[in-house]
Amino acid sequence: MATTNSLLLYKDPIAAADEVKVIKSAKPNIISLAEDRKGALWMGTREGKIWQLHEDKWLAQTNFSQTNAITAIVPDTDGSMWVGTDGNGLYRLKNGSFHHLDKSEGLLSDVIRTLYLDGQGTLWIGTGDEGLSRWHNGRIDNFTPREGLPEKNISQILEDDAGRLWLGSSRGIACVNKHRLDELAAGQIPAVYPQLFGRAEGMLSEECTGGFYPAGLKTKSGLLWFSTLKGVVVVDPRVQPATTLMPNTVLEEVLVDGVPDPMLHVSSPKTARRSGQPGNGVSQLETLRITPGKHRVEFRYTGLSFDAPELIRFRYRLEGLDTDWVEAGTWRTAFYSYLPPGDYRFRVAACNSDGVWNENESGLELTVLRHFWQTWWFITWAGLSLMVSVVGTVRIVEKRKLHRRLKRLEQERVLERERTRIAQDLHDEMGAKLCRISFLSEHARRGELPPEELQDQITSISDASREVLHSLDEIVWAVNPQNDTLEHAASYIGQYAQEYFQMTGIQCELDIPTQLPAYPLSSQMRHHLFLATHEALTNILKHSGATRAKISMISGNATFEISIADNGKGFNSSAIESKPESPATASGNGLNNMCQRLADIGGRCRIESALGQGTNIRFVIPLNFFAKDV
Amino acid sequence: MISVSIVDDEKELRQSIATFVNGSPGFHCVSTYSSAETALKGLPADKLDVVLMDINLGGMNGIECVEQLRDVAPTMQILILTVYEDTDQIFKALEAGASGYLLKRSSPTKLLQAIREVHAGGSPMSSSIARKVVASFQKAKQTGEKQTHLSPREEMVLNCLAKGLTYKAIADELGISIDTIRTYLRRVYEKLHVQSRTEAVAKYLRH
Numbered sequence: 058m059a060t061t062n063s064l065l066l067y068k069d070p071i072a073a074a075d076e077v078k079v080i081k082s083a084k085p086n087i088i089s090l091a092e093d094r095k096g097a098l099w100m101g102t103r104e105g106k107i108w109q110l111h112e113d114k115w116l117a118q119t120n121f122s123q124t125n126a127i128t129a130i131v132p133d134t135d136g137s138m139w140v141g142t143d144g145n146g147l148y149r150l151k152n153g154s155f156h157h158l159d160k161s162e163g164l165l166s167d168v169i170r171t172l173y174l175d176g177q178g179t180l181w182i183g184t185g186d187e188g189l190s191r192w193h194n195g196r197i198d199n200f201t202p203r204e205g206l207p208e209k210n211i212s213q214i215l216e217d218d219a220g221r222l223w224l225g226s227s228r229g230i231a232c233v234n235k236h237r238l239d240e241l242a243a244g245q246i247p248a249v250y251p252q253l254f255g256r257a258e259g260m261l262s263e264e265c266t267g268g269f270y271p272a273g274l275k276t277k278s279g280l281l282w283f284s285t286l287k288g289v290v291v292v293d294p295r296v297q298p299a300t301t302l303m304p305n306t307v308l309e310e311v312l313v314d315g316v317p318d319p320m321l322h323v324s325s326p327k328t329a330r331r332s333g334q335p336g337n338g339v340s341q342l343e344t345l346r347i348t349p350g351k352h353r354v355e356f357r358y359t360g361l362s363f364d365a366p367e368l369i370r371f372r373y374r375l376e377g378l379d380t381d382w383v384e385a386g387t388w389r390t391a392f393y394s395y396l397p398p399g400d401y402r403f404r405v406a407a408c409n410s411d412g413v414w415n416e417n418e419s420g421l422e423l424t425v426l427r428h429f430w431q432t433w434w435f436i437t438w439a440g441l442s443l444m445v446s447v448v449g450t451v452r453i454v455e456k457r458k459l460h461r462r463l464k465r466l467e468q469e470r471v472l473e474r475e476r477t478r479i480a481q482d483l484h485d486e487m488g489a490k491l492c493r494i495s496f497l498s499e500h501a502r503r504g505e506l507p508p509e510e511l512q513d514q515i516t517s518i519s520d521a522s523r524e525v526l527h528s529l530d531e532i533v534w535a536v537n538p539q540n541d542t543l544e545h546a547a548s549y550i551g552q553y554a555q556e557y558f559q560m561t562g563i564q565c566e567l568d569i570p571t572q573l574p575a576y577p578l579s580s581q582m583r584h585h586l587f588l589a590t591h592e593a594l595t596n597i598l599k600h601s602g603a604t605r606a607k608i609s610m611i612s613g614n615a616t617f618e619i620s621i622a623d624n625g626k627g628f629n630s631s632a633i634e635s636k637p638e639s640p641a642t643a644s645g646n647g648l649n650n651m652c653q654r655l656a657d658i659g660g661r662c663r664i665e666s667a668l669g670q671g672t673n674i675r676f677v678i679p680l681n682f683f684a685k686d687v
Numbered sequence: 688m689i690s691v692s693i694v695d696d697e698k699e700l701r702q703s704i705a706t707f708v709n710g711s712p713g714f715h716c717v718s719t720y721s722s723a724e725t726a727l728k729g730l731p732a733d734k735l736d737v738v739l740m741d742i743n744l745g746g747m748n749g750i751e752c753v754e755q756l757r758d759v760a761p762t763m764q765i766l767i768l769t770v771y772e773d774t775d776q777i778f779k780a781l782e783a784g785a786s787g788y789l790l791k792r793s794s795p796t797k798l799l800q801a802i803r804e805v806h807a808g809g810s811p812m813s814s815s816i817a818r819k820v821v822a823s824f825q826k827a828k829q830t831g832e833k834q835t836h837l838s839p840r841e842e843m844v845l846n847c848l849a850k851g852l853t854y855k856a857i858a859d860e861l862g863i864s865i866d867t868i869r870t871y872l873r874r875v876y877e878k879l880h881v882q883s884r885t886e887a888v889a890k891y892l893r894h
């Protein structure tokens with residue numbers, strides 16, 4: 058022991074408390090003592106001088122001059138001596154020369170309070186104003202409160218048997234695992250979380266004294282002695298297991314858009330345990346359902362610990378969104394500005410000063426509901442309907458095109474049929490007549506004919522020519538689309554009948570309504586109607602022996618009727634009716650022709666005649682508003 | 688002697704009719720024209736009684752020619768000759784001022800008859816033309832515009848014609864002479880002509 062001006066040597070402190078050898082020293086204010094391998098006693102004074110006492114001889118370190126107090130002397134395994142000063146940094150005496158280490162060389166501070174050399178050859182340096190420094194093989198690492206150190210003033214450094222450093226500071230004793238400090242120095246972890254002991258653990262004063270060496274003491278049994286302002290503190294490191302109680306996390310609140318969710322109730326994680334994840338220790342509350350839309354979600358959690366709660370570190374993770382743990386430090390809020398629809402699980406864990414994360418996490422399952430238009434089935438349905446509608450539209454378009462083409466083809470076909478018919482009519486009607494004219498003329502040309510016969514021939518030619526004109530006129534009339542009305546047909550047929558009977562001695566009366574409805578009659582219909590009428594007129598002229606004929610026309614709602622009556626001799630037939638489907642069974646080609654023509658245009662032919670009572674022929678045709686070519 | 692002129696764009700037909708007319712006693716073909724334009728130039732100068740005019744002429748058609756001719760020579764009788772019985776066209780020609788019409792395919796005797804009739808002041812009308820005339824006057828009555836109206840007698844004659852009665856039959860029915868019938872019909876044509884004229888002027892003034 059060093060006192061103000063002497064040294065006290067106790068050979069056996071327990072056995073003979075009184076046996077003390079007093080060695081007077083003329084060197085005042087020895088504040089640090091150390092014994093080197095050779096057995097010499099090294100001393101440092103408050104004035105900054107270093108002395109050696111070896112075999113009762115005092116030796117001064119002459120090549121060492123600085124005026125700051127020598128606060129610590131530590132012998133190194135290779136025979137060198139570490140000397141810490143209170144303001145001048147660190148010195149290493151090796152082979153007679155001093156090597157200076159200070160802030161300029163990377164040392165955390167020049168104010169050294171204590172030194173500790175551990176078994177791995179690492180020198181731990183407690184500074185008075187910045188924190189802890191570490192020197193190993195020339196590499197210096199620094200630890201400050203920013204990395205988790207509780208205090209800047211480290212005045213005592215002790216190591217327990219479990220590899221932990223116990224640091225005495227002006228605010229209690231901190232216990233930190235050396236491995237953690239290594240990891241911190243290597244950049245593997247961002248901070249250390251030392252365990253802290255203060256008044257709550259029983260210290261009368263939290264201020265550990267320092268500025269002298271040795272400060273703090275480790276006994277052979279492993280106990281650690283710290284000196285404080287109010288006495289000595291003895292710590293049994295084995296009583297606290299390396300892994301102490303880890304703080305439990307508790308999810309306090311979940312706020313959706315700033316409003317706390319009422320469904321969540323604060324309970325200890327041990328209650329309401331669901332059968333979710335066995336063995337993992339994650340406590341779950343009921344699943345929270347959040348309405349669809351954009352929501353801000355905030356999780357507020359905390360850790361349960363009496364042990365410096367302000368230093369509990371947290372990490373959280375929202376499974377379904379976060380790919381990894383989010384280091385929250387001491388923040389007790391996790392904030393998400395937008396959660397897309399889906400299922401999530403929020404987990405939060407706390408870690409203790411050892412940096413070991415508590416397996417017992419708090420968790421919450423939540424689901425953000427989807428708008429119906431976000432759900433997979435809606436999207437699928439929308440996609441499908443889009444596809445279907447596209448396909449449908451394409452098909453409709455194609456169908457329409459096809460339809461149009463078909464219509465066009467149909468029209469072309471109709472036109473073709475019409476052309477064929479006209480060609481046929483021209484050939485039939487006029488071919489024969491013209492042929493006749495040709496023969497007649499040829500015959501007339503021969504000079505040998507007597508004048509009367511010549512006259513007859515020429516008359517025949519004349520008549521025949523007019524007949525041809527007549528036929529041509531009808532064909533042209535029938536074909537002309539301007540004549541496609543009921544009015545035209547009635548007018549034409551009436552006029553024709555009149556002319557037909559003009560020179561025949563048969564009186565022809567017409568009974569045609571002055572106003573006929575404006576129904577369209579196709580060319581085909583007009584043509585057949587005309588020819589059927591012509592047939593009937595011919596019958597009257599040639600076979601009936603009548604004196605009067607009457608052509609009447611009646612138009613009904615959906616039908617049009619032409620009646621051709623005469624007062625001739627008639628013929629024996631009960632009323633013969635011919636329907637469009639079956640031709641008439643009456644004898645006589647003329648009648649057959651008539652009925653066939655009517656049938657061709659979808660009409661009916663009624664023949665009423667009795668012997669001696671004249672004949673009445675009735676043609677009935679349907680009137681469609683949109684008359685089609687039959 | 689009835690002086691006749693022929694306006695037709697078909698050379699052979701024109702010449703055939705001319706020859707025929709010339710060869711018929713009491714008739715004389717004064718001139719022939721192949722187009723409406725030349726006809727308009729030449730006809731007023733000719734001293735004519737009856738003009739035989741085809742509707743389908745190259746260039747200006749017969750109907751227009753009739754209109755213009757009536758302005759220039761109101762006393763000239765125009766008989767429309769046409770191949771086909773296109774009632775619409777014929778009706779238009781009558782509205783324009785023609786005195787009658789005839790189909791080319793009618794027998795030549797009929798042709799001479801028609802010329803005589805027109806010359807005498809008659810107006811040959813077929814039943815279908817009669818129908819159209821009736822309808823036209825009826826429509827005019829319905830629209831209520833200022834129109835010339837048919838007298839009841841005229842209407843009766845017209846209706847009988849539309850029914851297909853011959854002149855003789857009408858004369859018997861109504862107790863009038865055939866000449867009277869002809870006069871009535873001539874008046875009907877005139878009114879038709881006036882009516883169409885009035886209509887045209889009214890339409891022109893409206894716009």
